[in-house]
Amino acid sequence: MTHERHSAGETLFQVKNLNVGFRTPHGYKRVVRDFELTLRRGETLAIVGESGSGKTVATRALIGLAGDNAVVAADVLRYKDTDLRQAGRQTLKKLRGAQVGYVLQDALVSLDPLQPIRNEIAEPLDAHARLSKAEIRERTIQLLTEVGVPQPEIRKDQYPGELSGGLRQRALIATALALHPPVIIADEPTTALDVVVQAQVLGVLAQLIARGTSLILISHDLAVVARLADRILVMKSGIIVESGTRDEVLGNPQHAYTKALIQAVPSGDTRGRRLSPAAPARIGRPRRHGEAAENDSATPILEAKHLSKSFHGPDGRLREAVADVSFELFKGEVLGIVGASGSGKSTLARLLLALTDYDAGAVLYRGLEWPRADDRTKRRVRGKISVVYQDPYSSFDPRWNVGRILEDALRLHAEDGHAPQRADLLELLEAVGLNESHLRARPRHLSGGQRQRVAIARALAVHPEILILDEAVSALDVSIQAQILDLLEDLKARYSLSILFISHDLGVIHHIADRVLVMKDGAVVEEGDADAVFHAPRHRYTQELVAALPHFDNSRGAGRHP
Amino acid sequence: MPALKLSLPAGLAQGRLGQTWASLSRVPPLVWLSALLIAFTLWASIAPATLVAYDPLETDLANVLMPFTTEHWLGTDEIGRDLYSRLVHGARESFLIGLLAMLVAIVLALPLGFLGALAPRPVRHGVDRLIEILLGFPTLLVALLFVTLLGQDPLNVAIAVGIGSAPGYARLIRGQTLLVRNSAYVEAAVALGHTRAAILFRHIVPNAIRPLVPITGLGVGKAIVWSSSLSFLGLGVKPPSSEWGALLAAGKGQLLEAPWLLVVPGTAVVLVALSFSTLFHYLQARSEGA
Structure with a gap:
């Protein structure tokens, strides 16, 4: 595609010094300052x-849709020969x-x-x-x-x-x-x-x-x-x-x-590199949680064996959401699960977390089929497997502030109902890049990135071994997503976590995952080392996914693939 | 509704007090008016004597069936009793019956609603059907039935109206509980490893009953209307009590000669019920962040 032949075309939009603000109950708020734009035909x-x-x-504001309480001012605001500043409805x-x-x-x-x-x-x-x-x-x-x-x-x-x-x-x-x-x-x-x-x-x-x-x-x-x-x-x-x-x-x-x-754009080229310009993390001493350090990397910490789950669709017919899925997650590993929406990724996460019962197969935590265990055992294992969702806001009780949310989770880990120490709270906040001033904040007053940090802090409060991230960065802006991805890398090292990372975003998965599962219609169609899967996909569906990805090479500069 | 414009000395405009004042001054005038009327009714039911000049039972045979005059500014009835005094003295009974009826309704509705949402399947279905069957009967009919069974007296009127309105509230609590139970934060609590009891008492119950607070207020107004209706039909509070429904019942005989005997208590019932619904609708909207 070459657009050069159009670039000399007539000017359609011409904007100079456009300022847009809003009158709010709290006063005037300017949101666009000295905006300039020239759009030529083609x-x-x-x-x-x-x-x-x-x-x-x-x-x-260009097309008069800024809103009733908006104040729009510009030196030039023109479409072809029409001055839009004077234009009526x-x-x-x-x-x-x-x-x-x-x-x-x-x-x-x-x-x-x-x-x-x-x-x-x-x-x-x-x-x-x-x-x-x-x-x-x-x-x-x-x-x-x-x-x-x-x-x-x-x-x-x-x-x-x-x-x-x-x-x-x-x-x-x-x-x-x-x-x-x-x-x-x-x-x-x-x-x-x-x-x-x-x-x-x-x-x-x-x-x-x-x-x-x-x-x-x-x-x-x-x-x-x-x-x-x-x-x-x-x-x-x-x-x-x-x-x-x-x-x-x-x-x-x-x-x-x-x-x-x-x-900040994650991709295969950014593996092992920090995405956000923030100061390098102060990676603290790795902490031991209860169990003695095990080096038997041969036993998977979490395992799915021929998992299947069906739901009744709206038409009453059975639909297989997860079909014969098997995988192993080893200690210290990041396993990425990628697939289109509706491919069964989230259902799989719910099965692993024992939030939904499976029809067939088994979920094993260190060899134990824990979703079928007694309540006490189940609750103990739940503390070992934490989850962070795409929408952290809805996963917080609307009545609670950040301090209460974290305390509530910390109390679970402190056996015998010991009240959590303030120091524990502060350490947790510090680990996810928040501080004391956030303790009394309510989630609705936090930004999307901060909310996700709180959700991660809560997941860490119970000292888990496994973190399941279900589209946890999908709703975030690229720069915030970069910060959260960096944070996860830090936390993984600091707390020796094993991570199951579910996402529809191939770039994110390629950036963070060691191994990858590709899901389609509830089944795993391809599995392997992240680089191998993305660079030499074997299954037709994976090839389709990789080909569809608009490639952005930020290791050298810009580039566009044919 | 346009906001009431009130200004404040500049020094006070900042800080916590200033903020409270700022948010209060945004309260619409109609809501203020409702709050004022409820406050007046509340005062009347606590200390009626401080608001009136006549004893409600004092007869003045020289002034029988008088329309509005400066002496008796809401008029008098067929034996010359001052209608304003009777209205103020009747407030307590109407108000208490309304409150009590609401209390009975909530006490019945809470367990039914929670069971209907959280109990094991057979119990849940049983409770759901029961609520649906009860909902099939009009509130007044159920109240009539119970007041007939229990006997006529103010307490029984309250209980009867409470029973009559309980199914609606049970239904509401059930729906709210289901909503909370299926919410992401309850699932998050499960995933963290909290016990069922902890989740029930820390998340489900408080969040399920939260919207009930304003709705209960709305209900008091409605309960006052229901119990007045019972009294009007002659099945509730009996004369010489000046409960508002009883006033209405007594006034219906003189509809042509002294229409104010019907219009005044009727207006009082309507205004108080309306005030409750205006004030608590507003509070409800605010608690939902609208």
């Missing part, structure tokens, strides 16, 4: 930054849809669940173009075909709930395309999608670009950006810290924040 511009950096607000309405298609962030909630998708797509056609019913029907099918929805005649009559995430995202793109606008704004179009589906959606966007559509792509995923963008803006705390062509920004970043962002 060009793809990516805006990169973590959540809260103002990238969404800035782009929404009608002008902006015409701009959206006819000139600019906006793809909202979350396909899951952006489509009306009570409308078949044809209505959603027909809406802009109805509002902007006078077309007959038959024409609208024809156009709908044509649009769905354009965005690669198979069997559009059938799909158009289906409801969002009947479509997979990838199809919903494509339907959403189709609504933005309805009037063939010259500009598409896509806000995190592939976030929360599986790699394979992500690759399909990226393919659709690449086709649009090839046909000459200009794209403003908002994303925190540098791999996605590297694949599509001509130019990149990097935002932090409402300010553009760096901008330039893709190769300049990714290949030769100037600003420390951009460098950190690029460093």
Whole structure:
């Protein structure tokens, strides 16, 4: 793909010194400061930054969607020859849809669940173009075909709930395309999608670009950006810290924040390297927990033997969520489990934690089938196997503050109900990079990264030998994810933990795991050393996954694979 | 609802007190009004004599069936008793019956709700069916049945109304308990290795009954309406008591000559019930972080 032939095209969006703020009950809050942007015809511009950096607000302000309580001011805010600062509601309405298609962030909630998708797509056609019913029907099918929805005649009559995430995202793109606008704004179009589906959606966007559509792509995923963008803006705390062509920004970043962002992307190339620029961890003395140190690395610490579990689907039929899964986890090892959503990863975690009973097979902790043991034994083993979930917030009692949450877990380890010492609490907080000031905080007042640190601290409080991480970094920004991944490496060494790391993100798994299991439809399709699996996948599905991964090489600079 | 605008000396605006004041000044006026009315009713039921000039049973045959006058500003009944005094003195009974009925309802509903959510399957299903069957009967009908069985007296009215409204609350507690039991934080507690008892008392019970606090307040208002209804039908508190339902019942004979005898106590019941629901709806919304 070369975009050079477009780069001399006419200027579509021109923005200078855009400031956006919000009036809140606590006063005025500025979220975008001196934002500048120029978008030419046929060009793809990516805006990169973590959540809260103002990238969404800035782009929404371009098309008059900043919100009722927003204060928007700019020296220049122009689409072609229209000055948008003076534009009224009608002008902006015409701009959206006819000139600019906006793809909202979350396909899951952006489509009306009570409308078949044809209505959603027909809406802009109805509002902007006078077309007959038959024409609208024809156009709908044509649009769905354009965005690669198979069997559009059938799909158009289906409801969002009947479509997979990838199809919903494509339907959403189709609504933005309805009037063939010259500009598409896509806000995190592939976030929360599986790699394979992500690759399909990226393919659709690449086709649009090839046909000459200009794209403003908002994303925190540098791999996605590297694949599509001509130019990149990097935002932090409402300010553009760096901008330039893709190769300049990714290949030769100037600003420390951009460098950190690029460093933070986990992949096979970052194995054994720290992802976050934070000071190197003060790795304390490794602590012994009860048992004498064992060196018999031949016995697995956790073992699954031919595990199977079925559920009744909504149609009443049995569906096998986990099918004949066997693996061994050895002491001090990180075992990665990777697979698309619905592949049975989380069910497997629940079976290992004895939160759900299995139909067949066995889960062994040091040779003991503990999920079938008596309550006392079970509770003892639960202390040895801790878990951290994707959404830490919902795993905290809403009435409790951080101190109480941790105390509650510490008390479990201190046998005979000894009240935990304050020193233990503080050590725990320190281990996960928090401090005394967080003790009284309630989880709802903490950031996503801090919450995940609290969840990890709670998991460590019982002095586990095994840590099961179920998509534990999936909901975090790249830079926060980098910090948590680094933290996990530190903790693994400090507490000699064995880790079972479940994720749909191949980069994360390749970064952290020693060995990898690839799951598909409840079964393990491939198992082996992480490098071997990712560099020379044997199973067709693994090959598909690896091929779908938009590769981002941050060991040298930027690169994009064919 | 527009917020009540109140200003505060600048020095006080900061700090804890200032914050409390700031959040109080955002309370809508209608909620303030409701709170005021409830406070008045509460005061009336504790010390009615401090609020009135006449004895509620004192007859004044010179002023019979008087409409609103400066002397008797809510009028008098057929034997010249001051309606305002009777209303204030009746507040205690109406209020206490409402509170007691709510207490009975919750005491019955709590075990039913918890059993319906947490007991072993056969017990759980049995309790669920029982709640559903009881829910099939209108509250007033169940209350009527029990007041007939127990005999007419204020205490029995409260118990009857309590029994009548219990199934609804049991259902609510059951749903809330199920929600908490299936929550991620309960699962996290299980995974940590807590005992069942610890999880039940530290997580499930406190979180399941949390939303009950405002709902109980709403219920008091409703219970006052129910018990007044019973009295109005002649099955609750009897004259000469001036419980509001009894006032209504006594007033219905003079509907044409002295409509205020019906309108005034009726309005009192409606206003108090409304105040309870306004105030506690507001508290509920706040506790849910809305």
